[in-house]
Amino acid sequence: MVVDTVIYHPTLTKLITYLNTTAGREKTLRLVQYLVRFLSFHAAQRGLPDLARLFKSLQGNATFIRKALRFLKPLNHLQDAAKAYDNKLTDSVIRSTVVLKNLAYVGYLSLDSVAWFKLLGLTSPKTLPKAPKWANWFWFIGLVAGLTNDLRKIAITSSKLKSIASEEDAEKEISAEQKSLLAESAKTHKRLVWDSLDFFIVLNNLGFLHFDEGAIGLAGTFTSIFGVQDIWANTKV
Template sequence: MASAAQQVIFHPTVSQTLKLWGTTVGRDKTYRAVQYFARFLAWLLLSRGHKIEAARWNALKNHLALGRKLMRLGKPWEHLQSAMRAAQRTDIPAVETITTMGRQVAYFGYLTNDMFVWANNIKFYNLKPSTAARVNKHANRFWLAGILMSITFGLLKAGRLANEAKELQTSAWAEKGSEVERDAKLQANLAARADARFQFIVDLLDVWIPATNLGLVNLNDGIVGLFGFISSLMTLRSQWIAVNGKKL
């Protein structure tokens, strides 16, 4: 019995999961996945008339959302630093630099406003209802702008990488460098394009969340929750690979 318990407790998957949850990103993405799944499930239960069960999952969603705001209190400054670092880069086209900076500044605005939303929700700093609604709207506008900037950046980067791949495959380039060097550059190009496609898909899923919050589109909580859940699982899997060095 003790041997079986040890095998469960010290199972490699358990150890890898604890390692994932030892990172802030790992915990946040796990909470986010549960939050949006709860949003989807609450909508599903409510649509079938199960009001009591739906209220339970809706409460879980709200508390997780509030907890995640607390975890992000210092994050606006990270995005400002990322914007400054992007401004100093000279290895990418100017349009990619501008969209990168725009995305980071937008996320700074989003998370800064989100801090006031959190402070108001926990009654640490009381805002007038009209002011609270305005701050929340500003947060969603910045969030939407950041995602749109990220989508634009992804399209620009994908186009540039595709052109670089074509250039590497031409016979003219082969005369300038060795086959080994070209193959190495092609592999790096393919990896960069895969990363760009991955982030592009995540952005396409997430963009509907602030757009719905702002009333720009009319998606129900079920669809929004499902999109958020899928994008959360995608980024959680990416973080798992980064932490553990292997796929799930």
């Protein structure tokens, strides 16, 4: 039957599995949050205040729900930092930047929870008034570590690819390794673009750049798509 074909289609099954994860829902909401931020700005620019307010309301709701979904997520990053620190076999720069990035995200997400408590009315709006700014500084530190990590991985992968290319009479034996390195290189370059766009956002949040809401929303939309793609690719059915 047609209905059975749709209901049991592998793509639909994968979508259900994806949305059944906290990470899947959170990244989808992030996409909504930044997309409507972009649309709200352009609706206002085109003289559509009601539509702009609707998009702004959607942005606020998506942000609020995301904060709830990320509650206690600092524990994940704390564990990831510990695992990276214990891994003595990896490159020292990569190891150090992974530890620093995860510790920075512990601070960032912990302060983000403070903002959520304020929205819930559990704490006074006057509690830690500089928490949003501190959170963005932690995000900034995490992204600097992430960008350093990306560049280091690109350098290592490029060195390995050059070494393989210089080998003689071993093309068949190394083709699989070369393919794997090229895939890793593409993945790392994508991560570099991803972190760079997020870095653009945080620089605006901290006042180092002064781009409009449309540009920030567009950058966030692209990084959110990257996040959704990552989780979708790792969703097993």
